[in-house]
Amino acid sequence: MRLFLDTANVEEIRDLAWLIDGVTTNPSLVAKEKRPFEKVIKEICDLVDGPVSAEVTAMDADGMVTQARPLAALHKNVVIKVPMTENGLKAVQALAADGIRTNVTLVFSANQALLAAKCGASFVSPFVGRVDDVGGGGMDLVAEILETLQNYAFGTEVIVASVRHPRHVLEAALLGAEIATVPYTVLKQMFRHPLTDVGIERFLKDWEGVPKSGR
Numbered sequence: 001m002r003l004f005l006d007t008a009n010v011e012e013i014r015d016l017a018w019l020i021d022g023v024t025t026n027p028s029l030v031a032k033e034k035r036p037f038e039k040v041i042k043e044i045c046d047l048v049d050g051p052v053s054a055e056v057t058a059m060d061a062d063g064m065v066t067q068a069r070p071l072a073a074l075h076k077n078v079v080i081k082v083p084m085t086e087n088g089l090k091a092v093q094a095l096a097a098d099g100i101r102t103n104v105t106l107v108f109s110a111n112q113a114l115l116a117a118k119c120g121a122s123f124v125s126p127f128v129g130r131v132d133d134v135g136g137g138g139m140d141l142v143a144e145i146l147e148t149l150q151n152y153a154f155g156t157e158v159i160v161a162s163v164r165h166p167r168h169v170l171e172a173a174l175l176g177a178e179i180a181t182v183p184y185t186v187l188k189q190m191f192r193h194p195l196t197d198v199g200i201e202r203f204l205k206d207w208e209g210v211p212k213s214g215r
Contacts, residue, residue: 001173004051004159004181008033010043012184022050024125024161024181026081026105027057038074045075051123053103055081056091064091072100079103079122084112089119096120103159110144117149117156125181128172129162138162139171146175166190 002021005013008029013020023044030037041054052075056067064087068080072095079101082088092102096119103123104116108131113124126145128138145158160172160180166189172180182190 001177002050002179003169003187004179005048005187006161006163006181006183008040008044009184010040010047013044013047016184016187017047020048020050020187022052022077022179022181023048024053024081024103024159026053026055038071041071041078042074045077048077050077051079051101051103052077053079053081053105053123055105059083059085059087061087061090061094064088065094068095068100068102081105082121084108084116089115089121092116092121093119096122105161107145108141110141110148113145113156113158114148117152117154121156123157123159123179125159125161127162128160128168129164131162132164138168139175142172142177143175146177 004022004024005016005020006024008025013023030040033040044052054071056064058064058067064082072078072080080095081103082092084104084106092104095102101122103125104121105125107113107124107126116124126141128142131138131141142160149156157178160177163169163180163182163186166186169180169182
């Protein structure tokens with residue numbers, strides 16, 4: 001399973017660059033950084049040798065394609081993030097014809113994922129946390145999408161997105177999802193367990209009582 005970091009913060013990415021396989025950004029994350037969008041994307045690509053999602057903000061297909069081309073030209077690792085709309089999928093189809101990879105975001109049904117894959121999307125991003133927020137089953141959605149896409153030879157990969165806690169990552173892994181994109185704080189939590197802390201503390205305390213050889 002590949003882990004992407006869901007952030008536009010370069011310092012967070014630098015801290016975990018040794019571990020992660022890619023990065024996803026969105027307009028909200030980029031806005032928090034208060035820096036030029038293209039500069040942030042280029043810096044991220046220099047840090048991570050893997051897919052880096054950069055989202056378009058136009059809502060018409062031609063506008064999306066127009067925004068996407070210079071973004072894709074920034075670096076070979078750039079993947080164009082496109083919203084799950086009819087116009088978005090028209091843009092995906094046009095970009096795929098030119099060999100530009102796309103990540104269809106804001107996916108909330110297996111039907112949407114199927115259409116995105118049919119149009120040539122490289123990735124689809126179901127938002128599990130947001131589905132859970134409205135009383136649905138985010139991981140049930142992921143399971144439906146995985147089962148649907150496995151019936152065909154689309155080559156579209158599933159990025160489990162809107163991850164809220166480490167359990168989401170584990171559940172995605174148990175389902176066999178190819179990728180989870182994880183916020184910095186959640187990924188940091190995955191390193192830790194209270195019993196690990198207790199065990200280390202006990203080992204160190206016991207080690208203090210071991211006689212040390214003199215010199």
